[in-house]
Amino acid sequence: xxxxxxxxxxxxxxxxxxxxxxxxxxxxxxxxxxxxxxxxxxxxxxxxxxxxxxxxxxxxxxxxxxxxxxxxxxxxxxxxxxxxxxxxxxxxxxxxxxxxxxxxxxxxxxxxxxxxxxxxxxxxxxxxxxxxxxxxxxxxxxxxxxxxxxxxxxxxxxxxxxxxxxxxxxxxxxxxxxxxxxxxxxxxxxxxxxx
Amino acid sequence: xxxxxxxxxxxxxxxxxxxxxxxxxxxxxxxxxxxxxxxxxxxxxxxxxxxxxxxxxxxxxxxxxxxxxxxxxxxxxxxxxxxxxxxxxxxxxxxxxxxxxxxxxxxxxxxxxxxxxxxxxxxxxxxxxxxxxxxxxxxxxxxxxxxxxxxxxxxxxxxxxxxxxxxxxxxxxxxxxxxxxxxxxxxxxxxxxxxxxxxxxxxxxxxxxxxxxxxxxxxxxxxxxxxxxxxxxxxxxxxxxxxxxxxxxxxxxxxxxxxxxxxxxxxxxxxxxxxxxxxxxxxxxxxxxxxxxxxxxxxxx
Numbered sequence: 051x052x053x054x055x056x057x058x059x060x061x062x063x064x065x066x067x068x069x070x071x072x073x074x075x076x077x078x079x080x081x082x083x084x085x086x087x088x089x090x091x092x093x094x095x096x097x098x099x100x101x102x103x104x105x106x107x108x109x110x111x112x113x114x115x116x117x118x119x120x121x122x123x124x125x126x127x128x129x130x131x132x133x134x135x136x137x138x139x140x141x142x143x144x145x146x147x148x149x150x151x152x153x154x155x156x157x158x159x160x161x162x163x164x165x166x167x168x169x170x171x172x173x174x175x176x177x178x179x180x181x182x183x184x185x186x187x188x189x190x191x192x193x194x195x196x197x198x199x200x201x202x203x204x205x206x207x208x209x210x211x212x213x214x215x216x217x218x219x220x221x222x223x224x225x226x227x228x229x230x231x232x233x234x235x236x237x238x239x240x241x242x243x244x245x
Numbered sequence: 246x247x248x249x250x251x252x253x254x255x256x257x258x259x260x261x262x263x264x265x266x267x268x269x270x271x272x273x274x275x276x277x278x279x280x281x282x283x284x285x286x287x288x289x290x291x292x293x294x295x296x297x298x299x300x301x302x303x304x305x306x307x308x309x310x311x312x313x314x315x316x317x318x319x320x321x322x323x324x325x326x327x328x329x330x331x332x333x334x335x336x337x338x339x340x341x342x343x344x345x346x347x348x349x350x351x352x353x354x355x356x357x358x359x360x361x362x363x364x365x366x367x368x369x370x371x372x373x374x375x376x377x378x379x380x381x382x383x384x385x386x387x388x389x390x391x392x393x394x395x396x397x398x399x400x401x402x403x404x405x406x407x408x409x410x411x412x413x414x415x416x417x418x419x420x421x422x423x424x425x426x427x428x429x430x431x432x433x434x435x436x437x438x439x440x441x442x443x444x445x446x447x448x449x450x451x452x453x454x455x456x457x458x459x460x461x462x463x464x465x466x467x468x469x470x471x472x473x474x475x476x477x478x479x480x481x482x483x484x485x486x487x488x489x490x491x492x493x494x495x496x497x498x499x500x501x502x503x504x505x506x507x508x509x510x511x512x513x514x515x516x517x518x519x520x521x522x523x524x525x526x527x528x529x530x531x532x533x534x535x536x537x538x539x540x541x542x543x544x545x546x
Contacts, residue, residue, distance in 0.1 A: 059271070059508075060271070060508050061270070061271040061272045061292060061507075061508060062268055062270060062271060062272075063267045063268060063270055064271070065270075066267065082508070082509065097267070097268045098268050098269075098270075098271070098272070098292070099268065099269070099272065099292045099293075099328055099329075101287065101290075101327060101328065102272060102290045102291075102292050102328075102504070105290040105504075106290060106504070106505070106508055109290075109501075109505065110505075110509075130268070131268070142327065143327075144287065144288075144327055159327065160327065163349075164323075164329075164349045164350075164351050165265050165329065165350075165351035165352065165375060165376065166256070166257070166346070166349055166374050166375060167256070168256065168257075168261045168264065168265065169254040169255055169256045169258075169261060170254065170255050170258055170260055170261055171253070171254040171255065185260055185261060185264050186261075187261065187264040187265050187267075187268055188265065188268075188329065188351070224264060224267075224268075227260070227263075227264050227267055228260065
C-alpha cells in the first residue's frame with residue numbers, strides 16, 4: 051500500500067490542502083498524532099496561525115517528533131504559517147514560539163502588515179511553466195536564505211516567497227485557497243521520489 | 246521561468262478577505278476587554294481576539310446602549326498581540342466600521358451583541374477593505390449577510406448566557422437548511438431563493454457545494470471545552486468564546502482547554518483530560534429565563 055501524505059490538522063486550512071491533493075489524485079489525510087504522521091510518506095504544515103500550531107504541537111508532544119522526522123528527511127511542505135514553522139529562525143515571533151526547522155532560512159512573521167495589506171498577485175515559480183496566482187494573507191517573507199537553499203519564488207520587488215532545501219518546501223502564499231494544484235503536484239513528486 | 250509580466254497586486258479582494266477567515270478555521274476566537282486579557286488569550290492559543298468594551302455577560306447585567314470600543318483600548322490590544330485583532334461595530338453603524346478600519350483592525354464583527362444603530366439596514370460591507378463577520382440564526386440570514394459582503398458567518402447563539410442551547414439550535418438550523426437545499430432540484434431552487442430572501446445565484450452555489458462560500462463559526466453561549474467540541478462535531482469551522490473565559494474562575498486554564506477541545510473535538514479521552522480542574526464555569530443564565538426583549542439573537546434580520 052502506498053502511504054498517503056499527512057496534513058497536520060491542529061488548526062488552519064488543512065481541509066483545503068487535502069482537497070487540493072484530492073484534485074490531482076493524490077491521497078492525503080489529516081494527522082494529529084505521531085502514529086498518524088508515521089503512517090505517512092510526507093507532511094504538510096498548513097496555513098493558519100503559526101503560534102497556535104506551535105502551541106498545540108508542543109502541548110500534545112508532537113513538536114519534538116515532527117522536528118526529528120523533518121531532520122531525518124521526511125518530505126515536508128509548509129504554506130504561510132507552515133513556512134514559518136519550517137524556518138530555522140522566526141523573526142517577530144511570540145515569546146516562546148519555536149520552529150520545527152528544515153529550511154535554513156530566516157522568516158519574518160506577518161511581514162506585510164495587517165489584514166489591509168493582504169493581497170493577491172501572479173508570480174513565477176521555479177519548475178512551473180506559466181504564472182502562479184498567489185494569495186498572501188498576513189503573509190511571512192523569507193529575509194535570509196542559507197547556502198543550500200534554493201529560491202523558488204519571488205515577488206516583482208525581489209522579496210523571497212518560496213524556498214526549497216532538499217525534500218522540504220516552504221511558500222508564503224496559499225495555493226490551497228486559489229485552486230492552484232501545480233505546487234502540490236511538485237511536492238507529491240518529491241514525496242514519490244523519496245518513497 | 247516564462248517571460249510573462251506578473252499583474253499588479255490586488256488588495257481587499259473577496260479572495261483575500263475570505264482567505265483570512267479560512268486561516269482561522271479550527272481555532273478559537275476570544276473576547277477580550279484589556280491588553281492583559283489579549284495576552285492571556287494569545288498565550289493560551291487563541292487564533293484571534295475580539296476587542297470589545299464589555300463582554301456580553303456584563304452588557305446584559307449593566308444594560309444601557311452598547312457601542313464600539315474606545316480606539317485607545319483597541320490600539321493597546323493591537324500593540325499587545327501578533328494574532329489577528331477583531332472588533333465589533335453596531336449593526337448598521339457604517340461609521341463605527343469606518344473608524345475600526347482606520348484603526349487597522351484585521352476583521353470587523355457587525356454584532357447583535359452591541360445595540361443596533363439601524364433597525365432596517367445592515368452595513369454595506371463591500372464598501373470596506375477590511376473583512377467582516379456577521380451573525381446568523383438561519384440560512385436566509387447567513388446568505389443575506391454574505392450578499393452584503395460578509396467574509397465569515399458565525400451562528401449567533403445567545404451571547405453572555407453560558408447556555409449553549411441557542412448556539413446548538415442555530416448551527417443545526419443553518420447546516421440542516423443547507424442539507425435540505427442540496428437535495429432540491431434545479432427548478433425548486435428558484436422558490437428556495439424566494440423563501441430564503443437571498444439571491445438565486447448564491448442559493449444555487451450553496452446548494453451545489455453543500456456549504457457556505459465562507460467559513461461558518463459558532464458563537465453565543467460556549468462556556469466549556471465540551472461545548473466547543475460539540476459545536477465542532479456539529480460541523481462548525483471554529484468557535485467564538487465571549488464571556489465564557491474571562492467570566493470563569495480560571496480564565497488561563499479554561500482558555501487553553503477550550504483551544505485544545507476545538508482541535509481534538511472528536512477525541513473524548515483528550516476532552517476528558519482537558520475538562521479536569523478548570524474551576525467554576527461562568528455562572529450562566531438559562532435562555533428560557535430571559536425575557537424576549539433581552540434576547541440578543543433576535544437583533545438583526
